[in-house]
Amino acid sequence: MAREIAEQPAALARTIESLRPERTALRKLAADRRMVLFVARGSSDNAAIYGRYLLEVHAGIASGLAAPSVATHYHAQLDLSEALVVCVSQSGETQEIVETQAWAAERGARTVAVTNDGGSSLAGAADVALVTQAGTEIAVPATKSYTAQLAAMAVLAGALAPEPEALDRDLDQVPDEVERLITQRAGVEDAAEQLASTAEALVSGRGIVFGTALEAALKIEETCLRPVRGLSYADLRHGPIAVVDAEHVALLLSAADGPMVSGMTDLAHDLDNRGAASVIGIGGDDGFADAVDVHVAGPALPELIAPLALIVPAQLIVETLARRLGLNPDAPRGLNKVTQTDPSDDHEH
Template sequence: MAREIAEQPAALARTLQALRPQRAELQKLAADRRVVLFVARGSSDNAAIYGRYLLEVHAGRASGLAAPSVATHYQASIDLSEALVVCVSQSGETEEIVETQAWAAGRGARTVAVTNDGASSLANAADVALVTQAGTELAVPATKSYTAQLAAMAVLAGSLAPEPDALDADLDRVPDEADRLISARAGVDAAAEKLASTAEALVSGRGIAFGTALEAALKLEETCLRPVRGLSYADLRHGPIAVVDSDHVALLVSASDGPMVPGMTDLAHDLRRRGAAATIGIGGDNGFADAVDIAVPGPDLPELVAPLALIVPAQLIVETLARQLGLNPDAPRGLSKVTQTDPA
């Protein structure tokens, strides 16, 4: 896992370079489509959440997450003739996702596959395949394949935006920012030590960074075997915040700018007032860093592209924590690289 975290800057650069030439093809494919639907599971679903927000906020395209069971279990009859359906799977062989893509195409959708394997079933059946360039990923927890998917989402959203190259200058800075965070490891050891002190943790973020928060929570669960709740701060405030007590460590994730920073900063103050054991903040601005107990710097990137590197400190924390707990971060118990949702 540590080696593959370190390989992310190069994987991000390769993926952006490889996928940008497909912009015109994506524009043509989506030209008469009114809505974009994402189909994914696990880490890929968290990447899709970023894609959904970016398409709506940056490209002005109505987007949403589709439930694969609507296709695989209910075989619902839905008119998708105005939809672009984007199916996301690292392996391209998760049967549920492959089946849902075929179902969508049969109901009039045009399809895009986002996968790390250009020879996969998903890629071969799609109208357009965005093949990420993460290279072979051996550790079970997704790291470089996940951030490469985020790069694909940025290319997709940019392709459907009024100015397709508007994000390019900031995206070009992503590999160097990821590399800087990997080299510096600022706050990583302190954050891992604090998380090791309790089994009670929650993770929160919102907006463009929400998918990053959910991915951090997933990594803590699957790699460190800790029960973790990942919630937007809006949902957290609507009831679940009542469980916060002196046993809870809260991991808060924020971009360095954008409309969600004030709310995340206020949440940090609120959690402290409620007696949380500690708050760990990844990213944010100076006010956010001052509001948390342990500040872990994030990337110097604007909100729209920050998630491509914002997850890196969380990955480093998780890998460090797993080793502190005596666990193997490369092969969490009971998991495999290609996940099938339902038994054969």
């Protein structure tokens, strides 16, 4: 896992360079489509959440997350003739995602596959395949394949925006920022120490960063075998915040700029006032850093692109925490690299 985290700057650079030429094909494919629907599971679903926010905020296109079971179990007869359906799977062989893409095409959708395997079933059946260049990923927890998917989302949203090249300069900075975060590891050890002190943890982010918060929570759960609640800022405010006490460590993620920083800073103060054992913050601005007990440096990137690097400190924390707990971060208990949702489809492991 540590080695694959370290490979992310190169993987991101390769992926961005490889996918940019697909922008013309993406614009043509989506020319008469009114909405984008994402289909994914697990870490890929968290990448899709980022894609949804970015398409709506940056490209101005209505987007949503589709439930694969609507296709695979309910066989719903939806009219998707105005939809672009984006199916996301690292392996390109998760059966329900492959089946959902075929169902969407039969219902009139145009399809885009986001996968790390150009020879996969998903890539072969899509109208356009965005093949990420993460290289083979051996550790079960997705790291470089996940950030490569985020790069694909940024390219997709850029392609469908009024100015397709508007995000290019910021995207070009991502590999260097990821390299800096990996090298400096600012705050990583202290954050892992705090998380190791209690089994009670919650993770929160908002807006563009929401998918990153869910991915950080998933990584802690699957790699460190800790029950973690990953919640949006809004959902946390609407009740669950009441459970916070001296047994809880809160991990908050924020971009360095944008409309959500002040709210995340207020949340850090509120959690501290409620007696949380510790409040850890990744990213944010100076005010956010001052509001948390342990600050972990985030990327110097604008909010729209920040998630490509903001997850990296969380990956470093999780890998460190797993080893501190005496666990193997490369092969968490009970997990496999390719996951099939239904046991009857679980034939690839």
